[in-house]
Amino acid sequence: MNADLKNTFSTIQKKIQDIPLNELLLSPDEESLLRSQKMDQLIQQETAYMVESLGQRIRDEYYSWGPLCCLMEDESISEILVNGPDNIWFEQAGTLHQHQDTFLSDISFRNFLERISQAAKCFVTVEHPSADSSFGDFRLSLIGAELTQSHPHLSLRRHPKNPWTFEKLKENSWCRESDIELFKKLIHERKNFLVIGATGSGKTSVLNSLLNLMNPNERVVVIEDTAEIALPNSASMKLLTREDPQGILPGIDQTQLVKRSLRLRPDRLVMGEVRGAEAKDFLMALATGHAGSFGTLHAQDAAQALIRLEMLIQMGAPQWSLTAIRRLIQLSLDCILIAGREPSGQRIFKGAYRLCSLEDHGFLVEPLDLTEGRTLPPY
Incomplete structure (x- = not known):
């Protein structure tokens, strides 16, 4: 399934690159360059004939948290560890498991990190290569590539909605x-x-x-x-x-x-x-x-x-x-x-x-x- 997703994603990416730059520009009241009307139409066209779950997975890669969406929704998962675009782990019932899904490219992984940093107001720089924040039901910790010498590292530790007794x-x-x-x-x-x-x-x-x-x-x-x-x-x-x-x-x-x-x-x-x-x-x-x-x-x-x-x-x-x-x-x-x-x-x-x-x-x-x-x- 992941190979099909990557092929579809790659096709969409190539077509996005062919869109003239002036058609990707947004009106001043829009928030993200990723949500141009032209891109939305293209992604919708390419995923229209896919199984709904696969089409949603593609859209999550562009607009949401990609392969982490299902992990974030599963309250039995207590921690999510992202070591890179194709190296994701989660803790469930006290045991670590490797996630079978991955980000579909290095570019979409970097875009994901930018989105979640914006949402959590948690930014890393060369001068300050690590940061912590709260993000929804999670405690977020982000470490930049300057310290890991590879991909940035992200960990999300879930706060239980109903405190333990x-x-x-x-x-x-x-x-x-x-x-x-x-x-x-x-x-x-x-x-x-x-x-x-x-x-x-x-x-x-x-x-x-x-x-x-x-x-x-x-x-x-x-x-x-x-x-x-x-x-x-x-x-x-x-x-x-x-x-x-x-x-x-x-x-x-x-x-x-x-x-x-x-x-x-x-x-x-x-x-x-x-x-x-x-x-x-x-x-x-x-x-x-x-x-x-x-x-x-x-x-x-x-x-x-x-x-x-x-x-x-x-x-x-x-x-x-x-x-x-x-x-x-x-x-x-x-x-x-x-x-x-x-x-x-x-x-x-x-x-x-x-x-x-x-x-x-x-x-x-x-x-x-x-x-x-x-x-x-x-x-």
């Missing part, structure tokens, strides 16, 4: 009823904690599920880079970082947002991902009266998470001693929840750990008591 996660075998009772207890007792895990382990889904356990009159201030977390109620609000690739507007990072959030009367603070110097200000806020706050951190296990947290705090306070940093962690953090991912792609809850004490050699961490005998490794 622990009941949904239990139905997907992520956790058990006893685990849900633990999560409810952590929220009710206003414990401070981090949800950790590797990339793609479902940390954001866990955060959304935790927010669904909130009381309706609690004000939560959410801090994140891109909008992925659903607010639990109308009393809550979100603060987003800002990065201007053109360098015209000053950047606003998570450290600034944490400081700003403390003036907004939060009952709880939630940070989409602790990834830099903001770790110091976030934990300082947790240690000085904002109990019941939480966030995510990239780490494989509890021991690795604590080491990484020490390093991030040091970025924000390089003059602090390791003893002072560990003391801050002890005062501000109660426990760590671990989201994992099996080789099969199945996401699972791997357990919860409590910070017991701070010893000369470091933290003493022990598993939280879970029913039904889940065995957790000690640290």
